[in-house]
Amino acid sequence: MTAAEVLAAHAPAANLAPELSAWDGELAGKLLMAPMAGVSDAAYRLMARAGGAALAYSEMVSCAGLHYGEKSWELVDPDPAEPDIAVQLFGSKPELFRESAERVAARLGEKLALIDINMACPVPKVTKKGEGSALLEKPALAANIVRACREGAPGVPVTVKIRRGRYMGQEVAPEFARAMEDAGAAAVAVHGRFATQMYHGEADWGAVSRVADAVSVPVIASGDVLSHDAALRALSETGASAVMVARGTYGNPWVFSGHEPSAAEKVAAFECHVRLLEATGAHLKRARSLAGWYFKGMPDAARWRNAAMSCVTAEEFLSVAAEVRAHVL
């Protein structure tokens, strides 16, 4: 089965859309599926779009990886069922960004909604090479990277994703965002934490507001948008044009529409997601964490999560879902 056939056959039982519409190019009022390394693969993005996300991002993709090998291209290629995707690149060398932007644009054509540059990743493996949130300390280099992407992919919107700042208490986001706007960034996504906070502590939406006050391009709010209500609040409280949902999508593709799923819909969504992993050629092991997320809060949730931990094939995961249905519904 193709992913489009899976959605047509299985999305309705989960109260998800069987057909996906393309992004209209506008950010105003939109809820977006955030980039998440190790999570936002084609199947995950398809579930998010079927749940109502206006656009979904790839996992972060290394420009050096695209330059030197073939493997990273798997993170870039959308499934044919995806109307379009946002591709997020990371690196530190403008020349490699230019080349990556050019090749990604040529490869994806109309399916490329935008290119986003990761200036937010706090992981030491990334920052020690001057990539991700390390760029927050080098606005001139970061601006050159934005320009390089625009030159590499003329006509494709180039956006940046930043944090409040790199080090606790040292907020650079408003000034930094202005510099990215001057370099031609079409939008700025702001995660309201410092890089050194990793994912701890509360995200400060005030930082999003301060960036929104500082620039005239659209701002996308990120951080602690864990429910549909939180997404609407982030839109009304921060002055951001759009909102990104990351961890709030775990087991909850309905976070984009505000639909409150029944237990039956959650099981159906897990089944649909497993079939999408299969249809998109993904590693089925990803369904192990998905099981924990979709079955969370159900009676005997730990039992179902444990059962999924030893599954390998799609059939095995689907039989756990059948067991949940028999026992819980």
Ligand SMILES: Cc1cc2nc3c(=O)[nH]c(=O)nc-3n(C[C@H](O)[C@H](O)[C@H](O)COP(=O)(O)O)c2cc1C
């Ligand atoms: C598992 C995981 C992977 C992530 N990977 C990326 C990534 O590849 N690129 C990126 O810009 N942000 C990444 N993020 C950050 C999210 O996009 C988002 O900005 C952050 O989680 C804050 O939103 P939340 O509090 O709603 O989760 C990741 C977050 C998580 C939890």
